Amino acid sequence: MTASTTRRSTAAHTRLAAVGAIAVAGALLLTGCGDQTKNDGSGNGSTAASAPLADKLPQAIRDAGVIKVGSDIAYAPVEFKDSSGKTVGIDPDLADAMGKQLGVKFDFENGTFDTLITGLRSKRYDIAMSAMTDTKDRQEGIDSDTGKKVGEGVDFVDYFTAGVSIYTPKGKDQGIKTWADLCGKKLVVQRGTVSEDLAKAESKKCAGGKTIALQSFDNDQQAQTRLRAGGADAGSSDFPVAAYAVKTSGGGNDFQIVGEQVEAAPYGIAVAKSNTQLRDAIQAALDAIIKNGEYGKIIQKWGVDAGAVTSAAVNGGK
Known part of the structure; x- marks a missing residue:
């Protein structure tokens, strides 16, 4: 096992899962004279009204309209391919709901689980969202097998417990x-x-x-x-x-x-430690969908209520 890349955790922690779902559409297109729209990365536009947290994102991501997500899309029901080849699951559903708050599309890219943090470090991905357990080893960049430091670690926005x-x-x-x-x-x-x-x-x-x-x-x-x-x-x-x-x-x-x-233990959305603005934007978006009820609907949809969280903690893993 590579440095702190357990799906879910180190020997003293876990990864649990949840259930799959079809990813929803991007942010709503609002039109009208004088509206200033932003590209949401899916060919649609979103106004400040439909994406209330857009200004929290780094400018480069706002301009691109996309958050690149590294994910092992073979872990049903958290993230997997349906019969038509579409990426579905609880993670895509939550990402879609957060995308509406932020005015961007979350673009899931398939990768082997134990390479996701490496891909995050190399900036291939903006975040890793793959039922990844938030642990101290991962936060600190420690190889859970050897106990040696192998990187700067990552920050987590915790969104589920398993x-x-x-x-x-x-x-x-x-x-x-x-x-x-x-x-x-x-x-x-x-x-x-x-x-x-x-x-x-x-x-x-x-x-x-x-x-x-x-x-x-x-x-x-x-x-x-x-x-x-x-x-x-x-x-x-x-x-x-x-x-x-x-x-x-x-x-x-x-x-x-x-x-x-x-x-x-908590599942966390992994973000590079150097990208605190993106981390805080993700945290704000997750808190927003918890408060507006979208999070609860998704969790209930897949029958995993027992793992629901009530707020978006950062680095809550032990």
Whole structure:
């Protein structure tokens, strides 16, 4: 796992998930004599009235009309491709709502999860929004495996709370209820996630010469495919993602969640530490949609009310 790039967290933290949704349209086009419109990046215009927080953005982003978002778009239901190839999920829905406040379009670009922070550092992306757990290691640029500093770190605007779950083939839990029960078993996870962190930490505690045989993949769908094919005993991912897989894979006949979710922690939108103006604009937009009720509608739409936040904290992870 690379420096503080767990999907969701370090060994002591998590990534949990949520549920998918079709991204909504860009800011409304308001016309009228004397109106000064701004490009929202989608071919439409938005006035100050329809984008009340536009002036909080850095001028370069206002001029471009777009916030470039790095995201691992293979983590249903947080962000994934629907049958038509469109990017959907809770993150795109929230981004669309925030975009209306800011007068810009959030343009999601697919990337492998453990490269998103690197892409943020290189300015390929303006933000990373991908069910990424806000942790101190990530904030400080610390590699969670080695404990060494590998970068300046990032700031987070926290927008959801989630924890990690274990799931098994349906009807074949092999007595697995806790992380300790995975000793001597084969576990599939997505590379760079809190699930991978937790598995590595737990494997070191296993007694009697046993370990957890860990198989890490580029995305969660690959891990699920391996488990579905009988190549492992269990899988682990954020609770909403695990719950979504249990509900949808094989019509609900492939998997089951075992035990309780652990290590609940905040998901954060990652922003470069040098870009405080963008960070503060994102925070203001998130607070605005929480207050106007749009956030709650999106959270309720995907049945993840338990993970809702009541305000947009910055760097609330531990």
